[in-house]
Amino acid sequence: MSRSWQRALALLWGIGRAQVLVLTAVTVLGAVVPALQVHLTARTVQLVADGFGGTGAAEQGPALLSGGCLVALSVVGHFLGVLRTYQETLLRTRLSDAVTLLLMEKAARLSLQQFEDAETYDALQRATREAAFRPYQAFTGFASVVSSLLSFLSVGAVLLHNDIPLALALCLAPVPSALVGLAFSRRTHAVQNARAEDRRKLIYLEHLLTNDQTYKETRLLDLAPLLLSRSKALVDEFYGVDRDIERRQALATALAGLVSTLVTGGAVLLAVHTALRTGQVGALAGYITGIALIQTSVQTLFASATQLYENNLFLGNLFAFIDLPSESVAQGHRALPERLRQGIEFRHVSFTYPGSAEPVLEDVSFTVPAGTCVALVGSNGAGKSTLLKLLARFYEPTSGTILVDGRPLAEYDLAELRDGIGAIFQDYIQYEAPARENIGLGRAGRLDDEQGIRAAADRGRALGFLDALPQGLDTYLGRWFSGGRQLSGGQWQKVALARAFFREAPVLLLDEPTAAVDAAAEAEIFGLLRKVHEGSTSLLVAHRFSAVRTADHIVVIDAGRVREQGSHDDLMASQGLYARLFRLQAAGYR
Structure with a gap:
């Protein structure tokens, strides 16, 4: 046999x-x-x-x-x-x-x-x-x-x-x-x-x-x-x-x-x-x-x-x-603290995707001080989103080290590390599920936390329109199941924000979180995002400079390398790549 x-x-x-x-x-x-x-x-x-x-x-x-x-x-x-x-x-x-x-x-x-x-x-x-x-x-x-x-x-x-x-x-x-x-x-x-x-x-x-x-x-x-x-x-x-x-x-x-x-x-x-x-x-x-x-x-x-x-x-x-090999990485037993004390450091990080000969990142170094938001700016394919994947340990750097509070990522328990990371992506999931689950899945172990879910929905400016649905928070969102109600793009975005509020993670990754909404909705959402990363240590990837300017520090990446970094005013004064990109985008609004 x-x-x-x-x-x-x-x-x-x-x-x-x-x-x-x-x-x-x-x-x-x-x-x-x-x-x-x-x-x-x-x-x-x-x-x-x-x-x-x-x-x-x-x-x-x-x-x-x-x-x-x-x-x-x-x-x-x-x-x-x-x-x-x-x-x-x-x-x-x-x-x-x-x-x-x-x-x-x-x-x-x-x-x-x-x-x-x-x-x-x-x-x-x-x-x-x-x-x-x-x-x-x-x-x-x-x-x-x-x-x-x-x-x-x-x-x-x-x-x-x-x-x-x-x-x-x-x-x-x-x-x-x-x-x-x-x-x-x-x-x-x-x-x-x-x-x-x-x-x-x-x-x-x-x-x-x-x-x-x-x-x-x-x-x-x-x-x-x-x-x-x-x-x-x-x-x-x-x-x-x-x-x-x-x-x-x-x-x-x-x-x-x-x-x-x-x-x-x-x-x-x-x-x-x-x-x-x-x-x-x-x-x-x-x-x-x-x-x-x-x-x-x-x-x-x-x-x-x-x-x-x-x-x-x-x-x-x-x-x-x-029998395919399951995800396996070297890991320790540390858990992320509820709030970072030192922050995140990328130290001489390089990365090449498996099966490719061209490196995506080369000798990237910068820090994200605890409690601050650092924006990553650059053209498509510059390697910005890849940095977020490396921080979440979806991939391992080809060389170099990523440290959190002065400790290499490998010293942290993988599940504990990811448990301490929240995220809002451009292609965030619109769960075909009840509204309360769309928020509660930010911390799946607390799906029964009615008070916490409602508080997160309120902070994300979503509670009003969710309560107005036929079954309130029990209403299915989307059209796949009977009785479901479809939301607008801005409303879905606010639900995703509420999910991030509910997670209460010490590290927050924001990858083009407002790419699909209009300018008015973007302004409101970034006002909310500032509340999301209050006390959190955040990395923001964005193409719109109205979003980038809200960050405490800006890192400009081009062809996988850090070209310049600093505040918005400093980078504009230096008349480098950032200033050129900013003027190109600003010209489109004239």
């Missing part, structure tokens, strides 16, 4: 031990039924033939009793089938939910570097495509192999007693079909793996046409025909490849299956010939029933073994994603 099968069965055992035990028992019992059917069929037919013409109980009784046992056996088989279906449904449902949670838990442990790598998304697509059913099929396939093997042994014992060469021929007849199945299983697995990225493209195209956040632009630009055309091209490509595989497999299976059919037909004719010579009608009935059952058992055995092989290939996709 392969490692993937073992892990799949262990997973099933862990989530549905009772169902596994019941299904195992039902499988074993069900495997004995065919042999009993062969025996009772032969006995009943022979008793009827021997007592033909008799009218007394002495002649009819044994035949009726044997026939009654055959009927009772059928009833038992029926109820075993019902019980098996019931337990399989329970196990399949629990497994699907458990594997989905397992994939979500694994995704939560991956690093940002992995989420910025297309190979991770390919691995996730392969895993999720098979996650709902492959582990379950591994169990049912294994159970089917055991059941078929037991049926084969029990019925085969009867046939071997009568004709050993013929029984061996019946056993070997399905081998060509099994070999065909194995070959095409490998081919199917290779094709599905190769198209993982194209599958993601199809999912993305579907997302563009089925999401409220993309609706306006896709409709205004009339992108539906183009997106549908590209989707159809992918679907047709998938179908064409799958159709060719299925056509070749059908032809090969038909030719291979002809061997099994001819052997079975020959066995039946031989049984008829034997009965004509001996007059043993019961033996003929039992033999024909046995031939059908053993042929079915052997075919099922080989088919299940083929399916097990295919499941093993696809289970490899599931466990390949589960």
